[in-house]
Amino acid sequence: MIRAFVGSIVSLAITVSTALAQGDGLIGSDSCAASTCHGNQIGLGESWNHSLTQFLANDPHASAGLVLVNSASQSIVRAIDRNAEYPSPQYDAVLRNRCVSCHTTAAPSDCEGTEPLEPAFLAAGVSCESCHGPAADWMDHHTSKSFGDLRTETSIRDTKSIVGRTNTCVRCHVGSRTEDKLVRDMNHDLIAAGHPALRFDLLIYDEILPAHWDRQSVANQDFTQSHVRTRTISRWINLAAASELAAERADVHTTDSSVPNSILLSVPWPEFSDYDCFGCHQSLRTLSPRTSLLKISDGLPIWNSWHSVGQIELYGKPDRLKKLSPHRSSPETIADLGAKIAKIHRDKADGEFETAKPRDVFDSIVSRIKQRPPFDWHEAAVEYLNLDAAVSDIESAENLEGSNSLRIGIQYLGKLLRYGDTPSKERSYLSPAKFDPGEFQSAVVRQFLPTDSPQSH
Amino acid sequence: MLCIVGGLVAGVAYSLFVLATPNGSRHVSTGTLALPHAHFENDCGQCHADLTPISSDASKIDLQWLGVSSVKSRQHTEAACQSCHRVGNHHRADLNSDWKSLDQDCASCHADHEGRENDLTAVANENCTVCHSNLAATCSGESKRQNSISGFTLESHGEFRSLSEGNDSGRVKFDHAQHLLPGQVEPGELGPMKLSSLPATLRERYRKTLNNAGQSDDDLVQLQCNDCHTPSGNPDPRSTLLSDRELGRYFSPVSFEEHCQACHAIRGGVGTPGTTELPHAVAWQDLDSLLAANILGSRAIGNARVPGDDSQAVEKPGDGFGPESPPAKNILDPGVLIAARQRVKTECQKCHQDEDLSGTSISAALSGESEPIIPTRWLQHGLYDHGVHASIQCDQCHAGVRDLGDSAEASDQNVIMISNIESCVGCHRDPMVKTPDEIQAKHEVEFGGMPVWASSDCILCHRYHPTDPNRALMIQAAQNPGSAEGAE
Numbered sequence: 001m002i003r004a005f006v007g008s009i010v011s012l013a014i015t016v017s018t019a020l021a022q023g024d025g026l027i028g029s030d031s032c033a034a035s036t037c038h039g040n041q042i043g044l045g046e047s048w049n050h051s052l053t054q055f056l057a058n059d060p061h062a063s064a065g066l067v068l069v070n071s072a073s074q075s076i077v078r079a080i081d082r083n084a085e086y087p088s089p090q091y092d093a094v095l096r097n098r099c100v101s102c103h104t105t106a107a108p109s110d111c112e113g114t115e116p117l118e119p120a121f122l123a124a125g126v127s128c129e130s131c132h133g134p135a136a137d138w139m140d141h142h143t144s145k146s147f148g149d150l151r152t153e154t155s156i157r158d159t160k161s162i163v164g165r166t167n168t169c170v171r172c173h174v175g176s177r178t179e180d181k182l183v184r185d186m187n188h189d190l191i192a193a194g195h196p197a198l199r200f201d202l203l204i205y206d207e208i209l210p211a212h213w214d215r216q217s218v219a220n221q222d223f224t225q226s227h228v229r230t231r232t233i234s235r236w237i238n239l240a241a242a243s244e245l246a247a248e249r250a251d252v253h254t255t256d257s258s259v260p261n262s263i264l265l266s267v268p269w270p271e272f273s274d275y276d277c278f279g280c281h282q283s284l285r286t287l288s289p290r291t292s293l294l295k296i297s298d299g300l301p302i303w304n305s306w307h308s309v310g311q312i313e314l315y316g317k318p319d320r321l322k323k324l325s326p327h328r329s330s331p332e333t334i335a336d337l338g339a340k341i342a343k344i345h346r347d348k349a350d351g352e353f354e355t356a357k358p359r360d361v362f363d364s365i366v367s368r369i370k371q372r373p374p375f376d377w378h379e380a381a382v383e384y385l386n387l388d389a390a391v392s393d394i395e396s397a398e399n400l401e402g403s404n405s406l407r408i409g410i411q412y413l414g415k416l417l418r419y420g421d422t423p424s425k426e427r428s429y430l431s432p433a434k435f436d437p438g439e440f441q442s443a444v445v446r447q448f449l450p451t452d453s454p455q456s457h
Numbered sequence: 458m459l460c461i462v463g464g465l466v467a468g469v470a471y472s473l474f475v476l477a478t479p480n481g482s483r484h485v486s487t488g489t490l491a492l493p494h495a496h497f498e499n500d501c502g503q504c505h506a507d508l509t510p511i512s513s514d515a516s517k518i519d520l521q522w523l524g525v526s527s528v529k530s531r532q533h534t535e536a537a538c539q540s541c542h543r544v545g546n547h548h549r550a551d552l553n554s555d556w557k558s559l560d561q562d563c564a565s566c567h568a569d570h571e572g573r574e575n576d577l578t579a580v581a582n583e584n585c586t587v588c589h590s591n592l593a594a595t596c597s598g599e600s601k602r603q604n605s606i607s608g609f610t611l612e613s614h615g616e617f618r619s620l621s622e623g624n625d626s627g628r629v630k631f632d633h634a635q636h637l638l639p640g641q642v643e644p645g646e647l648g649p650m651k652l653s654s655l656p657a658t659l660r661e662r663y664r665k666t667l668n669n670a671g672q673s674d675d676d677l678v679q680l681q682c683n684d685c686h687t688p689s690g691n692p693d694p695r696s697t698l699l700s701d702r703e704l705g706r707y708f709s710p711v712s713f714e715e716h717c718q719a720c721h722a723i724r725g726g727v728g729t730p731g732t733t734e735l736p737h738a739v740a741w742q743d744l745d746s747l748l749a750a751n752i753l754g755s756r757a758i759g760n761a762r763v764p765g766d767d768s769q770a771v772e773k774p775g776d777g778f779g780p781e782s783p784p785a786k787n788i789l790d791p792g793v794l795i796a797a798r799q800r801v802k803t804e805c806q807k808c809h810q811d812e813d814l815s816g817t818s819i820s821a822a823l824s825g826e827s828e829p830i831i832p833t834r835w836l837q838h839g840l841y842d843h844g845v846h847a848s849i850q851c852d853q854c855h856a857g858v859r860d861l862g863d864s865a866e867a868s869d870q871n872v873i874m875i876s877n878i879e880s881c882v883g884c885h886r887d888p889m890v891k892t893p894d895e896i897q898a899k900h901e902v903e904f905g906g907m908p909v910w911a912s913s914d915c916i917l918c919h920r921y922h923p924t925d926p927n928r929a930l931m932i933q934a935a936q937n938p939g940s941a942e943g944a945e
Contacts, residue, residue, distance in 0.1 A: 030803035033726035036641075036650060039800070041728040045654030053728030057755060063764035066790055070765055120794030120799060145645050199775070207771045210762075381774035411772075418777040432775060 024107040024181070025134030025155055029127040051212035052128070058210035061130070065104045065122035068095050072194065079193035093118045098190065101182040102172040108181045129186075131155040131168050160219040163349050166202050170241035173200035174307075177248040185245070188272035197277060199306045201385060202234035203227060209436040227389035228361050229353050236349040239307040240342040246304065247276045247338030253331040255378070270326030276305035276378060278431055300325050302397045305378040312341065315375045358393035365390065366448045373441035377417065377432040380440045384413050387444075409447030416440055488570035491577050504537045531561040538563045544922035548596075556588060556595040566921070578916070582608070585915040609878075609885055609913035616877045619837035628830045630808050633858035633869050640677035641720070643861060650678040650720055659719040678720070682851045682858075685716040688843060705844040711831060713737040721808075722910030725801040729760035735801065738823060741816055743855045745830045748797045749789045756785040764790070835875055839918040854880045884911045 001421060029052065033039035038052035047054075047073035056062050067073055074086045077094045084090040093114050100106045100117070105127045128136050138154040141147050151158075171179045173184050175198070191197055206223075214220060225229060252259050252267040272280070279301030289361025298319035302314050314320055322328045323337060365386050374380035391406045400406070471626045474481035474733060481820045508524045519527040549560045559565055566580045590607045592600040607613045635641055640649020652660045653674040664672045665679050672679075688705025713721075721734040723833040724749055735744060755761040763786070769779045805814050812818060813830060821827035852859065857874030883896040892909045900909050911917075 030800045033724070033800040034804050034807060035722045035728075036654075036720055037648070037725055039724055039728060039804070040654060041656070041722070041724065041730065041732070043730055044656065045651060045772050048648065049654055050728060052726050053724065056726045057729045057761035060762065060766070063762070066764045066792065119790070121792075123790060123792030123796040143642070143646050143648055146649055149646075191941050199773070201773070204771050204773055208769050377775075384774055408690040414772045414774070414777070417774045420777075430775075 025136035061126035250335035364391035
């Protein structure tokens, strides 16, 4: 009796799910799951044959929708709307308005209204079409050998090239207010409510993902040919996306825009997540170790520090910082600058890339750090990423063992950058308060130039 | 004197008649019985009764004044035969009175006393065409069959009705042509099935030797007709004929487990190593528990990521390797199960109509209450022995299986891909008709060396007497003429 009852509920839910079909060319990933297509057992056939089973089993994107109903998310939603207890229509309304555009494969219609969210919709998470594009206009054709000639005429996304893959990821992992006609704006309000800040790096995220594609394929070899190249180009795209988001946020508040009040209120200005978190979130002691190394207490935080460091010179450039500052600039200026910065870096990403020898890249970074310690945690983190890429390329070029001295040195630097010593569920609330740029510099010199000594700034 | 001479002449003439002619010899000796009846040859009473003729004319002889009744004769004839041969009548209820009588007269088709080698089952075509050349004259009402069949040509027989009228009644979406292609993909298509796509335990079954070389795991799956269509015996479990089973006259029903599962395993997207394939055709609520077991089980043994697991194999600046992996829970989020079942259902819809996927339909199929989704019999009014035709290439009669068609959608379920009478009459023809050139040309290869002439006797494909699962009805039919249905 109970089984029949549960079965009937499940059947009804499926019927309703089917009826609430997504729009905008989204057809769902159910048909991908056939054993002869992408749903074979992991290990049988080529990688494409079990890509969906691999994805569903091990990819964090598959459960990104279910994350929205766990305890941490319930806390975040309550912080946004104190009346939004789980489960309730108010809860689902917050999810529709603020969350599902990134955490699920959503159409614009899924991001509005007050209808309860279907369990299967959340359970599907960020599924195939989120990254590969709405499948309505390419599903029937993508099995054809000649489809390659038609790809650009369909909604299928480029996930093979560095630029294509980064563009696919940054729509959610940096954000956008326009891509796919969705608002994916994880702003300071959400961070304040408890959402982790977004610090996207394509190489790390790519390595974390259980590959549901063939990493050894010719197409993927371009991606992994040079870690330095991949990281550099992807960081250009990251900065471009961050700049565009900043410009889109600013656009809402430019004086010549006629925007409904509801939207004005939903896009705070100034938008604090466009700036270095730790520029504000620091100890207020007089002799704060977070005081700028430039000894400037000017209230000019670094703009989009995670993305801009190493790409735009902002440290010690107060004029630039003023133009991008939250209180000394204007939405119009930031909208204009954001668009220009984005274009510059998209053009760089689309252009030729001169690949230097990994050892030369590595040595130049080490030399730079030896000359001057990093200004702050962000700069140190970016240098760490650049060193990591160079070491990966050296390991490939020189066929080094995994436990080589360079890799050990990189691992040590990683420990220095950690917010805490032990894995913590609340790491999003931590900060690099204990980070010491001088110690980082010393560690670099000690690990990679054992006969040299660091120079002070 | 004259009378005596006349009598002597008549006697001599009669003696010559008796001694020299087959009909005459019957006056002193009726002739030996065929071998099946030989053991009671000396016990005439097994079949004969006084004043009760048994012959092809018995139904007409009615000499009441002598005590010879045609009705009694027919009843006696039928009862005598039915005492061993319990068969039904041939549409007796639909025949007018003259032809009813003929149906009851077994001897009209099965005449004995023709010698030991006489084949009692070898009924001449004339015994069939006497009615079927003009059914309107024999039936009491309107005949449902073709009115005039006088031979076995397209003109004299017509097409096989069950193949030419209506569409394929099967309800499985299947594309034969695609499945027979290498890798089961059409030219110009990606994603062919390779042997490596199949579970290791099943690869040997599908591994072929092509161009004198055995296939490797990296080679394409190449299906042949007998990968799915295996000869077997009579599916009717009552069949006790050993030859029926040995000669492979029939084909085993296509079974998902045996013929489809190797490539089309049902997983619902849950396919970590060690997970079990889902069974075919089970109630949905039973499927739910198996799906849940696969999902939770794979998480429990570390083959799948637990939702909420933010641990990382690669260090992120600041976060490090993230928090520790949370323990696997033993409760499945209902949304996950719903989504998995939807994937299963979508996979089912690849081959099945929606109406066959309801709980009611599945229950009816499992209990045997509903008709099989793939018809078990195609020739409704004739018999075909695949066993004797085994040398002939399947394409000769099933050419439609290679037709890819214009649409990407499977269309086999709408087309009966069995050739009609035109594929038979080339060989099954009058012995005086010369072998057609196109048939002769196929003798060695396409026909596998089979003779290119075969009999066109009606009884080769048709049976007069019906089978009946309830044998008691047969006896009732014998006792009550006109109460039972006829045969093919």
